[in-house]
Amino acid sequence: MTTLFIAPGACSLASHIAVRELGLPVQIEKVALRTPDSPIHAINPLGRVPALQLDDGTVLTENSAILPFLADQAPGTSLFAPAGSAERALVQGWLGYLSAEIHTASFRPLNRPERYSADEAAHAGIRAQAREQLLKAFEHIERHLEGRQWLVGERFTLADIYLGVFATWLTRLGAPFDGLTNIARLRQQWLERPAVQEALKAEGLLQG
Ligand SMILES: N[C@@H](CCC(=O)N[C@@H](CS)C(=O)NCC(=O)O)C(=O)O
Numbered sequence: 001m002t003t004l005f006i007a008p009g010a011c012s013l014a015s016h017i018a019v020r021e022l023g024l025p026v027q028i029e030k031v032a033l034r035t036p037d038s039p040i041h042a043i044n045p046l047g048r049v050p051a052l053q054l055d056d057g058t059v060l061t062e063n064s065a066i067l068p069f070l071a072d073q074a075p076g077t078s079l080f081a082p083a084g085s086a087e088r089a090l091v092q093g094w095l096g097y098l099s100a101e102i103h104t105a106s107f108r109p110l111n112r113p114e115r116y117s118a119d120e121a122a123h124a125g126i127r128a129q130a131r132e133q134l135l136k137a138f139e140h141i142e143r144h145l146e147g148r149q150w151l152v153g154e155r156f157t158l159a160d161i162y163l164g165v166f167a168t169w170l171t172r173l174g175a176p177f178d179g180l181t182n183i184a185r186l187r188q189q190w191l192e193r194p195a196v197q198e199a200l201k202a203e204g205l206l207q208g
Pocket residue numbers: 010011012033034046047048049050061062063064099100103104
């Protein structure tokens with residue numbers, strides 16, 4: 001059976017939500033991160049989630065690939081758009097932006113400064129710079145959401161699923177991130193979706 005490897009609260013939550021939004025027969029398998037004996041190392045050589053193992057053993061990684069793949073298993077879903085359409089490229093553009101600018105370029109140095117310098121004295125500076133970068137990257141989204149409910153095409157898409165995950169990470173950061181009111185509104189609408197609540201409960205992140 002197709003299996004999605006996740007870690008509670010990690011970015012794999014996006015693919016987990018997509019599985020539930022689409023009602024796909026995918027088994028959800030929780031794994032530990034950053035421990036050498038975690039089974040994720042036998043699945044993804046980088047030891048990262050999400051990883052989607054297909055029936056034939058093929059392993060897909062990166063939300064930016066897994067989310068479109070999952071949506072394509074449910075042709076006609078409103079979460080994505082037809083091949084060749086500009087809307088599809090707009091959704092993919094946001095997936096790329098979220099993966100590269102928000103996650104890798106900003107959250108990673110903020111949360112893991114040791115990956116950027118072995119000198120502990122440098123970590124506070126790396127974190128401070130990453131916070132600045134994160135704010136700029138989110139402000140671009142904040143401006144785009146002015147007068148819009150969702151990122152693309154006035155409807156909830158894969159891009160909003162992925163943004164919602166990072167928007168929940170933002171709530172730990174306080175000011176000035178709490179002033180991003182359009183993103184806070186999107187996060188609230190995201191939270192109200194049954195599939196999001198089911199995924200959060202299954203990951204132990206929401207009571208009920
Ligand atoms: N941009 C990728 C990044 C995947 C990634 O970095 N996953 C993190 C969790 S949020 C992870 O598994 N980290 C463990 C590690 O790097 O050892 C995606 O969204 O799929």
